[in-house]
Amino acid sequence: MSSFRRIVFLAALGFLAMSAESASSQTTTPGEVSPPSSTQPAIAPAPTPLPPSLPGPASPPAPRAAPPKKADPLQAMFDELAKLREQVIQLRSQLASQTLRAESSERELTEFRQYIADHDDYGEDFSKYEAVKAEAEKEARRKAVEESRQQRDLEKAERAARMQAARAQRAEQNAVTNEIQKYRRLGFSPLGLDVFVSKMAFFYESKDRQQRTRIDYDPLIGTYIRPIQTVPDTDYSQMTISGSVLNASDEIRNLGVAVTFFDGNGNQVGHEIVQINNARPDVPYPFTSKIEMALNRQFDSSSTYVLYADVVEDD
Numbered sequence: 001m002s003s004f005r006r007i008v009f010l011a012a013l014g015f016l017a018m019s020a021e022s023a024s025s026q027t028t029t030p031g032e033v034s035p036p037s038s039t040q041p042a043i044a045p046a047p048t049p050l051p052p053s054l055p056g057p058a059s060p061p062a063p064r065a066a067p068p069k070k071a072d073p074l075q076a077m078f079d080e081l082a083k084l085r086e087q088v089i090q091l092r093s094q095l096a097s098q099t100l101r102a103e104s105s106e107r108e109l110t111e112f113r114q115y116i117a118d119h120d121d122y123g124e125d126f127s128k129y130e131a132v133k134a135e136a137e138k139e140a141r142r143k144a145v146e147e148s149r150q151q152r153d154l155e156k157a158e159r160a161a162r163m164q165a166a167r168a169q170r171a172e173q174n175a176v177t178n179e180i181q182k183y184r185r186l187g188f189s190p191l192g193l194d195v196f197v198s199k200m201a202f203f204y205e206s207k208d209r210q211q212r213t214r215i216d217y218d219p220l221i222g223t224y225i226r227p228i229q230t231v232p233d234t235d236y237s238q239m240t241i242s243g244s245v246l247n248a249s250d251e252i253r254n255l256g257v258a259v260t261f262f263d264g265n266g267n268q269v270g271h272e273i274v275q276i277n278n279a280r281p282d283v284p285y286p287f288t289s290k291i292e293m294a295l296n297r298q299f300d301s302s303s304t305y306v307l308y309a310d311v312v313e314d315d
Contacts, residue, residue, distance in 0.1 A: 179248065188246055188284075193309040195255055198284065200243035204298075205235045236296050241272060242288040247279035249309075255279050256307035261299040269295040278312055 180190055188196035212228040245257055254277050261270040270293040276285045293299065 183246070183248065188244075191257065191304060191306045193306050194247065194249040195257065195306045195309055196246040196248055197257060197304055198244040198246075200241055200259070200302075200304075203240040203242075205238055205240070207233050207235050236298065237293055238290060239270065239293050239299075240288065240290045242286070243274075244284040244286045245274060245276050245279070246284045247276075247281055247309075250281055252281070252312045253279055254308070254310045254312060255285075256309075258305055258307050260303045261293065262301045262303070263295055264300040269293055269299055273307065 183190070183196050188198050190196055213225050214228055215223055216226045217223050239261075241259065245255055247253055247255060255275070257274045257276075259272045259274065260268055263269050270291050272289045272291045274287045274289065276287070279285055
């Protein structure tokens with residue numbers, strides 16, 4: 001780009017110098033006399049001499065030639081730039097044509113080299129070589145199309161298998177959810193391993209205090225002994241629990257369910273293991289257990305979980 005600017009600048013300077021020389025050659029100074037014409041001039045009469053006392057008439061000034069119109073240097077420079085731009089476009093077009101020719105020649109040279117390399121296999125007939133090459137390319141395209149079709153079929157089969165597996169998984173999840181909802185409506189909660197337990201009831205026994213009396217006074221009968229009504233105490237050392245266990249699987253199983261009780265600090269204060277042997281499917285099995293509690297007040301929380309759910313094997 002710097003060389004192009006230098007060329008344009010030098011061209012503009014040369015054009016300005018030529019314009020200045022042409023302008024200086026066409027202008028004339030006021031004192032210069034134009035050369036005589038080839039035609040014979042007419043003889044002018046001699047002027048009448050005037051007396052010495054009277055001055056002669058003043059000669060009129062010679063007319064000044066109009067200056068020539070100067071050319072605009074910027075417009076000239078723009079014209080030169082336009083010419084250079086056209087030359088650059090032509091050079092680029094020629095370069096592109098030569099590039100295309102070179103690429104075509106390179107392709108032909110590559111084919112010729114391949115022809116020489118395959119000369120032993122296809123013989124000297126170039127047309128036969130072209131036919132065999134076209135057949136090989138056709139076979140390669142056919143194989144590519146076949147591989148693409150097989151790949152599409154494989155992807156389609158994989159998508160169908162994934163969709164089928166997803167539908168089966170959703171159906172299984174829906175079945176499990178529906179089964180859980182069914183048992184929840186019946187009052188059972190899932191414990192895992194297809195074992196459900198109903199809501200449990202807890203009962204503390206009560207114990208009566210020793211009968212107490214006191215001496216009262218009445219003005220009519222005097223003093224007397226009157227028994228005092230006592231309030232029974234709750235016995236927190238023992239607790240009775242009751243509930244039901246249900247086997248939701250399709251097989252007969254032996255079930256073991258543990259129930260653990262905790263105080264406000266998370267300490268275990270009692271537990272019970274409910275065992276149901278040969279539990280049939282969808283049959284609730286009630287249980288009642290009396291357990292010992294290591295607490296002098298009500299328990300704070302409880303936890304229920306499955307210990308085992310073994311399938312009964314047929315002998």
